[in-house]
Amino acid sequence: MAEGDETEVRAANTGTLGKAMAVLELVALADRPLRFTEILARAGQPRATLHRQLGHLVEEGLLELNADLCYEPGLRMLKLASASWARSDLRRLAAPHLQALHELTGETVHLGVLRDAEIIYLDKVESRQAVRMASQVGKTSPAHCTGVGKAALSLLSAERLHRLFGGVELLGFTPTTITARDALEAELALIREVGHAFDREEHEAGIRCVAAAISDQQKTFVGGISVTGPAYRVGEDVLQAWAPLVRNAAAAISEEIAVRLGPRP
Amino acid sequence: MAEGDETEVRAANTGTLGKAMAVLELVALADRPLRFTEILARAGQPRATLHRQLGHLVEEGLLELNADLCYEPGLRMLKLASASWARSDLRRLAAPHLQALHELTGETVHLGVLRDAEIIYLDKVESRQAVRMASQVGKTSPAHCTGVGKAALSLLSAERLHRLFGGVELLGFTPTTITARDALEAELALIREVGHAFDREEHEAGIRCVAAAISDQQKTFVGGISVTGPAYRVGEDVLQAWAPLVRNAAAAISEEIAVRLGPRP
DNA sequence: CTAGCTTGTTCCATTATGTGGAACTTGGTT
DNA sequence: AACCAAGTTCCACATAATGGAACAAGCTAG
Structure with a gap:
């Protein structure tokens, strides 16, 4: 439905992955650890949905949830990036x-x-x-x-x-x-x-x-x-x-x- | 169905994201660019499914598909990891x-x-x-x-x-x-x-x-x-x-x- | 201490999305 | 031309994401 603008639609058609990456990037490029509500405000996504996405990202090691309930970049990214950089x-x-x-x-x-x-x-x-x-x-x-x-x-x-x-x-x-x-x-x-x-x-x-x-x-x-x-x-x-x-x-x-x-x- | 082993199931319940990350890691940690078929063999995933996943990963900049139809790590990860490392x-x-x-x-x-x-x-x-x-x-x-x-x-x-x-x-x-x-x-x-x-x-x-x-x-x-x-x-x-x-x-x-x-x- | 807020978490009916068998290209080889 | 292997597309089906709403937990104020 609605093939709409053929004019260089920037929004990728990457479904679930795309949304997850958008959230990941939001957190990773922030200049400090973010609270759930802060992410909620910036991500333009319903609470429950965002909550689950964050949960998945944490479980995958892409984000970490610290003791103050702040989300921070995880270590998995570093590992992946390093491996690809090396070669x-x-x-x-x-x-x-x-x-x-x-x-x-x-x-x-x-x-x-x-x-x-x-x-x-x-x-x-x-x-x-x-x-x-x-x-x-x-x-x-x-x-x-x-x-x-x-x-x-x-x-x-x-x-x-x-x-x-x-x-x-x-x-x-x-x-x-x-x-x-x-x-x-x-x-x-x-x-x-x-x-x-x-x-x-x-x-x-x-x-x-x-x-x-x-x-x-x-x-x-x-x-x-x-x-x-x-x-x-x-x-x-x-x-x-x-x-x-x-x-x-x-x-x-x-x-x-x-x-x-x-x-x- | 089949709640099965409560015994420390390593397989994460991260749905689509988890599968995508598994494929990403497979490619990123390989020691050379991989062809579609090689990935297919190692990923234990049906052709069509894998094909779409790879497509999404490429579109997201997490992988790159070079001229020889080989999949390589993309630059997106490097950017994200670097930002998080810095802080x-x-x-x-x-x-x-x-x-x-x-x-x-x-x-x-x-x-x-x-x-x-x-x-x-x-x-x-x-x-x-x-x-x-x-x-x-x-x-x-x-x-x-x-x-x-x-x-x-x-x-x-x-x-x-x-x-x-x-x-x-x-x-x-x-x-x-x-x-x-x-x-x-x-x-x-x-x-x-x-x-x-x-x-x-x-x-x-x-x-x-x-x-x-x-x-x-x-x-x-x-x-x-x-x-x-x-x-x-x-x-x-x-x-x-x-x-x-x-x-x-x-x-x-x-x-x-x-x-x-x-x-x- | 209770009422009223804000923030984080869970539930679950609905349906969009991802799934994967199979069919279809494409290009190279005999 | 016939064959084979690698990559790509299709589409009925079912899994997995969705998001409204209700629930818990922490605070602050009255």
């Missing part, structure tokens, strides 16, 4: 290139892939720091204001871009964030031309980076790598100097992907 | 203690928690190494042959222990792995008495460690920390010398947990 082909294949890039530049190097309008960081190499190490792996950032993100977006078709950013607004994070649709398109065209993307404090103040896209020949997969550093250390000249290094590394990785996918005979 | 209270609270322990010993320090009969590593601090950093976070190891695992087990009631290891065999990994039930119980009693656990190459040859348990006063939660090093560098004397350091750190963390949970007034 990510892209990550393994890119690792030496990241390392090399780090040694050349001395700054932090990231590997990220595009998922919807977000970049998910898969790996990073950084100098010994006080900052916790894995802190960035699995983290997501908006694509339109990060180096890796813009590099990845630059390879998408106009149509796919339109789908991603169709109705939504481009959030601004700093004074330099690109928030106008047409400005972003111009930026992407430029990036496509020169082969690398800059992030000049567009996501976080005081942080600059150079990035280049990774893709297989059909541009089915899109991700990218970047070198990031604090603005006081990374001036415009430095960004420009690093650009070719990043481009080369990205190209090398893209090539290896192509080889792995096999030269169809 | 894990235990991890944040323990971090400075891990760091301190690392500085005292110069070796790798782990934080892990018990889940069923497994230890899941939540964090680690290690020297700068060639080995990739996050490689261990989220990883699981059997509890009966790791330092953290045995320390955690030592705090469980006999009844809970029995439930965990009831029917299953204790897998052996090296010549020194404890595989006899009664030997394990004796070891746990000893650990309970002295307050720390050793792993003398019981899980991996050439790797030794000292661990101590972390728990809240009701022993509801159980985890542990450990210092690990290669056998050639870590002799029996070193293990003994580190034991008090590890015990103290674990005690300090346990205390902080107790404080956080609040001195109920």
